[in-house]
Amino acid sequence: MDANRLRGLQPPPNPIKVRLEAQRTAFNQKDKNPTITKKVMFPKELAPPSIPISESTFPLANSAQRSTNGRSKVMLEPGHSPLDWANLNSSGKNLRGIESHQFPIKVTKELLKQHIKVDDCWTVLGNKVYNITSYVKFHPGGVEEIMKCAGKDGTSLFMKYHAWVNYERMLENCFIGFYIK
Numbered sequence: 001m002d003a004n005r006l007r008g009l010q011p012p013p014n015p016i017k018v019r020l021e022a023q024r025t026a027f028n029q030k031d032k033n034p035t036i037t038k039k040v041m042f043p044k045e046l047a048p049p050s051i052p053i054s055e056s057t058f059p060l061a062n063s064a065q066r067s068t069n070g071r072s073k074v075m076l077e078p079g080h081s082p083l084d085w086a087n088l089n090s091s092g093k094n095l096r097g098i099e100s101h102q103f104p105i106k107v108t109k110e111l112l113k114q115h116i117k118v119d120d121c122w123t124v125l126g127n128k129v130y131n132i133t134s135y136v137k138f139h140p141g142g143v144e145e146i147m148k149c150a151g152k153d154g155t156s157l158f159m160k161y162h163a164w165v166n167y168e169r170m171l172e173n174c175f176i177g178f179y180i181k
Contacts, residue, residue: 074142085138085170095173097131105129105177112179116151118143122176124153125167130174153179 089095096103097120107122107129115122121133132146139146141161149157158167168175 074140074145076140076142077137080138082138082140085135088134088138089170089173095131095134096176097133098176103176106180107177108180113151116147118147121147121150123149123151124179125155125158125171127179128168128175129177129179130167130171131176132171132174135171135174 098105107124112122112124112129115131118136119133121136122129122131124130132149136143136146148154158165
């Protein structure tokens with residue numbers, strides 16, 4: 001072993017490069033018969049850890065990805081992926097549905113209740129009102145799930161399933177005003 005490595009002056013070898021070099025060496029040392037290859041052995045310290053599937057740490061035990069409550073994934077329409085939403089959100093298109101001179105507006109409970117349709121949908125998240133009409137078909141849980149928040153304060157339902165999601169960033173161009181209780 002190299003003396004510098006023993007003194008800790010060099011990092012350990014890259015396991016990927018070591019494996020590639022071992023495969024390259026094995027390939028170059030093949031017998032004339034192409035059906036016979038030499039078995040490549042790797043040093044034990046470079047082998048990946050052996051973790052039984054039952055002890056896997058991903059997804060976390062309390063993750064919604066391990067949910068057994070009957071929730072299932074919803075197939076989104078073509079052109080409605082998270083990347084498509086990001087592109088639409090940054091396109092400069094008016095997603096608010098109100099004119100810029102009206103922004104921001106003060107929204108009462110009565111006004112909020114008028115916007116409960118798929119083609120005219122407002123919701124409240126953290127005392128901010130969002131016109132989510134343009135987002136409805138992009139929702140990973142499907143239209144039916146997001147419509148549970150239509151025309152009302154959806155903060156608690158949102159936090160129940162999406163507490164880690166930054167809705168202010170995701171819906172920044174849908175923000176129309178403040179909820180007045």
